Amino acid sequence: MKKFLSLCTFILLAFFAKAQTVTFSILLMPPPANLTQNTTDNIIGIYQLDASGGDATLTTFTFTVNGSFTITDVSNFHVYVSTTSDLSGATLYADVASGNWTVNNLITVNGSATIPNNTTRYVIITADVTASGVNGHTLAVKSITGVLTDRTTDHFIFTPAITTYNPSTGLSGGYNQTILAAQITITPAQPGAGFIGQNSTGNVIAAFKVVISSYSSITLNQLQLTTSGTYTNAIPDV
Numbered sequence: 001m002k003k004f005l006s007l008c009t010f011i012l013l014a015f016f017a018k019a020q021t022v023t024f025s026i027l028l029m030p031p032p033a034n035l036t037q038n039t040t041d042n043i044i045g046i047y048q049l050d051a052s053g054g055d056a057t058l059t060t061f062t063f064t065v066n067g068s069f070t071i072t073d074v075s076n077f078h079v080y081v082s083t084t085s086d087l088s089g090a091t092l093y094a095d096v097a098s099g100n101w102t103v104n105n106l107i108t109v110n111g112s113a114t115i116p117n118n119t120t121r122y123v124i125i126t127a128d129v130t131a132s133g134v135n136g137h138t139l140a141v142k143s144i145t146g147v148l149t150d151r152t153t154d155h156f157i158f159t160p161a162i163t164t165y166n167p168s169t170g171l172s173g174g175y176n177q178t179i180l181a182a183q184i185t186i187t188p189a190q191p192g193a194g195f196i197g198q199n200s201t202g203n204v205i206a207a208f209k210v211v212i213s214s215y216s217s218i219t220l221n222q223l224q225l226t227t228s229g230t231y232t233n234a235i236p237d238v
């Protein structure tokens with residue numbers, strides 16, 4: 001009887017078993033855009049993952065960011081797993097701080113994020129641009145040209161091991177995201193020659209016109225001026 005029940009159980013499991021599959025969509029990349037200095041969580045790449053045949057837990061993710069940027073342009077990369085294709089439904093999967101990655105080389109992050117059966121999740125890569133990020137430097141998530149489970153290249157590793165990857169090889173890369181520095185034009189707007197009355201305040205002696213482009217606003221942290229003339233800094237002049 002015990003053997004008969006075991007055989008029945010095996011037959012039922014074999015009958016209902018279904019291959020686990022993770023379907024990858026082509027990268028839902030943001031279009032070419034500008035990344036302003038001193039900003040965080042700029043989205044540079046998104047993968048859509050659809051699980052079927054059972055839950056799939058992402059334990060390792062490896063990606064490459066190409067471009068002309070340097071290690072001083074970006075302070076951190078972040079990887080999120082989200083229920084939406086933006087950060088509104090995102091949970092942090094892993095951080096990659098400066099010093100733990102190099103430009104145009106593999107970046108590997110480990111974590112745990114489960115994609116429930118018959119649901120969709122998005123793996124989102126973001127970058128933090130430093131205040132000194134160089135104007136015109138670019139970042140782009142590299143395309144995956146090899147097998148998606150090949151540990152020598154960009155890849156995904158799931159637990160338990162996924163039976164089927166669709167597609168099994170190749171995902172398109174992202175568009176260049178370009179670091180944008182504030183463009184500032186400063187021109188003098190000085191008052192004309194005139195007189196300053198004794199015992200008076202608020203006398204304008206200098207003015208400058210500041211025009212900002214490519215940014216909605218900037219913060220002036222310091223102003224340094226040199227004045228000249230025959231006045232003294234002692235009473236009774238100033």
